[in-house]
Amino acid sequence: MANIKRSPWLLHYDGSSCNGCDIEVLACLTPIYDAERFGVMNTGDPMQADILLITGGINAQNQPTVKQLYEQMPRPKVVVAVGVCACTGGVFKECYNILGGADTTIPVDIYVPGCAARPQAIIDGIVKAVDLFQKRLEEHYEKKRGQGGNEVSANG
Amino acid sequence: MSMTEIILVVCYILFAPLLGGLLDGIDRKISARMQRRVGPPLLQPFYDVVKLFSKQVIIVSRSQIFFLLSYFVLIVLTGAMFFAGTDILLCFFVMSTGATFLYFAGMVTSTPYSTMGANRELLQMLAYEPAVLLTCVGFYLAEGTFNVSEIATSKYSAILYLPGFFIAFVFILTIKMRKSPFDLSTSHHMHQELVKGLTTEMGARNLAIFQVTEWYENVFLLGVVGLYIVNASYYSLIAVVLVVLFTFFLEILIDNTSARVKWDTMLKLSWGVTIFTAGINLIILMIIK
Numbered sequence: 001m002a003n004i005k006r007s008p009w010l011l012h013y014d015g016s017s018c019n020g021c022d023i024e025v026l027a028c029l030t031p032i033y034d035a036e037r038f039g040v041m042n043t044g045d046p047m048q049a050d051i052l053l054i055t056g057g058i059n060a061q062n063q064p065t066v067k068q069l070y071e072q073m074p075r076p077k078v079v080v081a082v083g084v085c086a087c088t089g090g091v092f093k094e095c096y097n098i099l100g101g102a103d104t105t106i107p108v109d110i111y112v113p114g115c116a117a118r119p120q121a122i123i124d125g126i127v128k129a130v131d132l133f134q135k136r137l138e139e140h141y142e143k144k145r146g147q148g149g150n151e152v153s154a155n156g
Numbered sequence: 157m158s159m160t161e162i163i164l165v166v167c168y169i170l171f172a173p174l175l176g177g178l179l180d181g182i183d184r185k186i187s188a189r190m191q192r193r194v195g196p197p198l199l200q201p202f203y204d205v206v207k208l209f210s211k212q213v214i215i216v217s218r219s220q221i222f223f224l225l226s227y228f229v230l231i232v233l234t235g236a237m238f239f240a241g242t243d244i245l246l247c248f249f250v251m252s253t254g255a256t257f258l259y260f261a262g263m264v265t266s267t268p269y270s271t272m273g274a275n276r277e278l279l280q281m282l283a284y285e286p287a288v289l290l291t292c293v294g295f296y297l298a299e300g301t302f303n304v305s306e307i308a309t310s311k312y313s314a315i316l317y318l319p320g321f322f323i324a325f326v327f328i329l330t331i332k333m334r335k336s337p338f339d340l341s342t343s344h345h346m347h348q349e350l351v352k353g354l355t356t357e358m359g360a361r362n363l364a365i366f367q368v369t370e371w372y373e374n375v376f377l378l379g380v381v382g383l384y385i386v387n388a389s390y391y392s393l394i395a396v397v398l399v400v401l402f403t404f405f406l407e408i409l410i411d412n413t414s415a416r417v418k419w420d421t422m423l424k425l426s427w428g429v430t431i432f433t434a435g436i437n438l439i440i441l442m443i444i445k
């Protein structure tokens with residue numbers, strides 16, 4: 001079993017966030033917190049990402065996008081909802097266009113509450129996600145044996 | 157082929173990825189220290205490649221893996237030929253062919269970011285190719301041979317005749333090693349305007365192959381830097397190591413202190429520097445030799 005814990009690459013998606021959590025996510029990469037200590041990289045490319053970091057709630061317009069990003073990420077993958085909006089919908093929950101938290105659209109593994117979530121809490125969430133990421137690899141190997149190979153075509 | 161050359165080729169094929177990965181790790185560590193961060197562990201590039209190999213492979217285009225493997229094989233062949241002491245001109249031709257396969261690997265996916273990145277890769281080739289060819293010409297004028305083993309065992313270091321060519325080569329090394337300001341086609345850093353450019357549609361195993369090929373290529377390119385310094389004396393090897401490490405540090409410094417330029421600026425700058433430094437050097441060399 002390969003040790004993949006030391007190399008989690010992030011994909012950060014901003015839903016209908018107020019940008020508070022997004023700034024805190026970026027703060028994790030600054031010299032004070034430096035998430036790259038754990039091998040974390042902010043890729044911006046779903047094909048290369050391991051952990052999907054969602055900030056902000058899901059609305060009618062970004063729902064297909066979130067779904068597509070999740071599907072484009074290769075297994076094993078972990079989803080982290082950052083901030084109370086991504087967890088439940090937050091203060092925007094009752095808005096006519098908001099469907100709720102990220103878990104209305106894709107399976108969320110780790111919830112990081114807070115408004116805005118503090119960088120310490122986000123890094124804590126990522127560290128938890130990394131442990132899960134390693135566990136998912138075992139599941140991935142089992143599925144791989146089931147489907148008879150490691151390859152899937154993007155065109156279905 | 158002599159015994160030393162066989163040993164060198166075997167060492168290159170076996171240890172170049174280790175050395176390249178280690179240099180990449182040092183690069184990330186020094187870059188982090190320059191930004192006052194702690195930075196990732198030294199072996200981080202290896203952790204990344206191990207992870208990439210164990211992930212699920214999502215295929216965007218069936219032929220992409222063929223082009224990437226061709227790129228890999230040709231770059232390994234380039235380095236192997238170089239360390240076997242064969243014709244340097246041929247080494248660079250094989251390297252360019254390999255780079256063309258990388259262009260195809262980006263192009264077959266026919267997605268916007270990847271295609272744009274591939275087009276920029278061609279522009280980068282256009283920018284560095286004159287300096288690369290002039291390097292070969294310079295070596296021939298200075299040493300009277302294209303043969304790497306004869307250049308390496310000549311009485312005086314080639315840099316004594318070719319300081320201008322050396323500057324031009326180090327300048328285009330920034331393009332070849334994908335360092336800012338010339339990391340147009342794809343970047344090691346997060347979030348550029350083309351997402352990941354050329355490598356946007358490469359995930360898992362395909363990206364790992366690309367990464368390992370880069371390591372092979374970097375070791376070969378630093379080997380060419382060393383060829384400028386090396387001579388028949390064994391003491392010159394110490395100078396080779398020092399100059400190669402200094403050049404590598406210089407690339408990291410440039411990477412961290414400059415912003416990405418547009419393609420036309422890159423072309424003008426690289427051709428300008430090449431024509432100016434290597435051109436003047438060439439004219440002087442032709443007059444005195």
